[in-house]
Structures are given as structure tokens and as C-alpha cells.
Amino acid sequence: MIPLWMATAALAAEPVGIPGVEPGPPPPADQVDANTREVASGLRCPVCQGLSVADSSSKTSIEMHLTVRELVAAGYSKEQINAFFVSRYGEWVLLAPESSHWIVWLAPLLVGGLGIAWIGSLVVGSRKKSNPAGAPVAPKPSDDYERQLLAEVDE
Amino acid sequence: MSEPTKPNIAVLVGGLVLTGALVAVLASGFGRDPKALPSVLEQKPAPEFIKSDLDGNEWRLSALKGRWVVINFWSTWCLPCKSEHPLLLSAASEYPDVQFLGVVFSDEIPKVDAYLRKNGSAYPHLADPDGRMAIDYGVGGVPETFFIGPDGTIVKKIVGPLDEATLNQLLEGAKE
Numbered sequence: 243m244i245p246l247w248m249a250t251a252a253l254a255a256e257p258v259g260i261p262g263v264e265p266g267p268p269p270p271a272d273q274v275d276a277n278t279r280e281v282a283s284g285l286r287c288p289v290c291q292g293l294s295v296a297d298s299s300s301k302t303s304i305e306m307h308l309t310v311r312e313l314v315a316a317g318y319s320k321e322q323i324n325a326f327f328v329s330r331y332g333e334w335v336l337l338a339p340e341s342s343h344w345i346v347w348l349a350p351l352l353v354g355g356l357g358i359a360w361i362g363s364l365v366v367g368s369r370k371k372s373n374p375a376g377a378p379v380a381p382k383p384s385d386d387y388e389r390q391l392l393a394e395v396d397e
Numbered sequence: 398m399s400e401p402t403k404p405n406i407a408v409l410v411g412g413l414v415l416t417g418a419l420v421a422v423l424a425s426g427f428g429r430d431p432k433a434l435p436s437v438l439e440q441k442p443a444p445e446f447i448k449s450d451l452d453g454n455e456w457r458l459s460a461l462k463g464r465w466v467v468i469n470f471w472s473t474w475c476l477p478c479k480s481e482h483p484l485l486l487s488a489a490s491e492y493p494d495v496q497f498l499g500v501v502f503s504d505e506i507p508k509v510d511a512y513l514r515k516n517g518s519a520y521p522h523l524a525d526p527d528g529r530m531a532i533d534y535g536v537g538g539v540p541e542t543f544f545i546g547p548d549g550t551i552v553k554k555i556v557g558p559l560d561e562a563t564l565n566q567l568l569e570g571a572k573e
Contacts (some may be wrong), residue, residue: 261445288537302537305528327489330444330535332437 258312260326265317276312281320285310285327286335293338406553428431436535436554443468443545444533447565448500450521451510458549465495465543465571469559470536472504473512482516488564489519495571500525503540544568 259265269277283298287303295303295310306327313323327335339346408414438444443466447457458466469485471478489497497520501509513522525531534543544553544567553567 302528302531306532308429309529309532312563327532329437330533331537332435 258316258317260313260322263318263322263326265313265322266319268315268317274311274315277314277320278307281323282290282310284320284324286337288331288335318368326347337338418551432496436545436551436556438535438551439554441551442549443461443543443551444530446523446530446533448525450523451501451506451513452521452546454521456521456523458470458545461496462549463547465547465568466543467491467495467568468500468534468543468545469497470500470502470534470539470541472502472530472539473508474504475502475539479516479556481540484559484561486517486519488568492571496520498523500530502531502536504529523556546570 248358279296283294286293286305287293287298287300287306288293289300289302290298294301295306310323313326318326324336333340443458445458447455449455467485467488469481471482473479485497485499489495499520499522501522501524509522523530534541538556540558542555542559544555545549546552555563
């Protein structure tokens with residue numbers, strides 16, 4: 243039985259990379275953390291409820307976060323890293339749907355726009371119904387005194 | 398007294414259609430396990446790995462080409478993993494041509510070692526301390542089991558504990 247530290251040390255030397263994908267030039271060292279944060283914020287923690295890999299403290303997320311960091315430092319782009327995780331977990335792993343699914347992005351705007359148009363048409367319709375000509379409406383007298391008062395004013 | 402307003406039929410029908418569609422979508426989701434998503438890895442080549450087992454022997458998937466391989470991600474803190482352990486032990490002896498491999502997921506090797514000494518072990522268990530193999534296989538939790546055909550393709554991924562019927566059905570081809 244090998245001790246855990248030996249297994250860890252052996253695996254630490256394992257090269258980091260995405261099979262069949264060529265990385266670009268590595269980013270400057272002071273940008274690695276910011277780039278990692280950006281990529282990890284868009285990945286869903288597989289064992290949490292609605293948390294990103296960047297925000298979760300679960301062991302799985304920490305391991306995914308470290309993997310993202312190593313890939314970023316090796317020069318892989320956000321798109322390449324996202325594609326890697328999608329190829330393993332499916333699109334579910336992305337917190338925001340991909341831009342190619344335009345219907346998912348457009349549907350809320352479309353439905354919202356239709357709703358506003360419908361409410362607007364109801365408001366306009368009800369105004370026209372109560373005052374078709376659009377003329378100023380004369381006040382209606384509420385009692386005999388007011389009726390008499392209005393008649394005298396008209397004279 | 399004002400006249401009662403007549404219902405707008407078009408609005409009523411439109412509202413009913415929209416509500417009905419929404420209810421149908423929600424109803425179709427009930428009774429489904431939200432985590433039971435089909436794996437994107439099925440029918441695709443299994444990711445290569447080079448890992449050491451708990452005895453220090455090196456294992457690589459490409460060296461197992463031509464054989465059925467069953468990879469079971471598990472841990473000692475996972476109750477369903479414990480419940481399926483006897484089934485995997487008996488399957489490993491029933492299907493000697495199939496290479497069974499356990500992969501330790503988010504666990505401590507001494508605990509795994511103690512568990513296997515107490516409950517028996519019939520196949521190698523690989524250490525995955527950095528979780529890289531679990532990520533490569535898209536594992537989100539345990540137990541998850543992958544059935545890899547002789548050509549290196551992932552035939553099936555089972556999320557959750559295995560049952561005997563499923564295991565036998567999937568390995569039927571391995572006996573031929």
C-alpha cells in the first residue's frame with residue numbers, strides 16, 4: 243500500500259491539458275487569478291444548488307477550480323475551457339446558456355415585449371371606449387344644487 | 398347599474414393556452430430526477446487515464462483495450478456506494494473477463510484501505526487525489542459507474558447505486 247503523499251506527488255506531476263486542443267500563449271502571471279475567476283464563475287458546481295464553481299466550497303468545486311486555474315495558466319482560452327467541461331458534463335455545467343441557443347436569450351424579451359404591448363393595447367382600448375371622440379368631458383352634476391350652478395354658469 | 402362586461406374570448410383562449418402549456422411543461426418535470434441527465438460521454442471514447450491503485454500499480458485505460466471495463470467512482474462516506482459494494486464484489490468474480498476498477502472519490506486513502514480490509518475487495522481501486530479523473534469522466538457525485546466496451550467506447554453511465562439486473566444486462570455481451 244503506497245502512502246497518500248506518494249500518490250499525490252505522483253499525480254501532481256501529471257501534465258495539464260485538454261486532449262487534442264492546442265493552448266495559446268500563457269497569460270501574464272498577474273492575470274491568471276482574474277481569468278480563473280471569470281471562467282469558474284460561469285461553471286456550475288455539480289454537487290450544489292445553483293452555485294458556481296467559483297462560489298462553492300465543495301471539494302468537487304475546489305478540484306474543478308484548480309483544474310480551471312491550471313488550464314488558464316497553460317494558455318487555454320475561456321471558450322476552450324468551457325468546451326472541455328461541456329464535453330464532460332454537458333451544457334448543464336454552464337450557468338449561462340451558449341449564445342448559439344438564441345431562442346433562450348430572445349424568448350424572455352419577446353414574451354416581455356408582447357406582454358407590455360398587450361397591456362398597452364388594453365389601456366388605450368379602454369380610454370377610447372369611454373371617450374371615443376377624445377373631446378374634453380364635461381363634469382356631470384351630482385345633485386340639484388350643482389345642476390343649477392352649472393346651468394347658471396352656462397348662461 | 399352598469400352592464401356586466403363581456404369576456405374577451407381571444408384573451409381568454411390565449412391565456413388558457415399559455416397557462417396550459419406552462420402547466421404541461423411543469424407537470425412533465427415532476428417525477429423525474431433533475432440530476433439524471435443523459436451523459437454526454439455515452440457512445441464516445443472513454444477518456445484515457447494513467448492512475449496508481451492503492452498497491453502502487455499503474456493502470457492506464459489504453460492497456461485494457463479489447464476487454465470490457467467497469468469503472469465505479471465511490472467513497473466510504475457514501476451510503477449507496479456501500480450498498481452496491483457486495484454486488485460489485487460478486488460481479489467481479491462472476492465476470493472474470495471484465496476488468497472492474499474502483500476510483501476513490503473525495504476520500505482519504507487510509508479510510509478506504511480500512512473499509513476494503515473489513516468489507517472485502519475483489520478488484521483494484523485507483524487513487525484520484527486531485528479529482529482529475531472524476532472531472533475527465535464528468536462525475537458530479539457518487540456512486541457513478543461507467544461501462545466501457547472492448548473498443549474503448551463508453552456504453553453506459555449509471556448514476557446512483559447499481560442493481561443486479563442492470564449490471565447483468567449491460568455485461569451480457571462480455572460473456573460471449
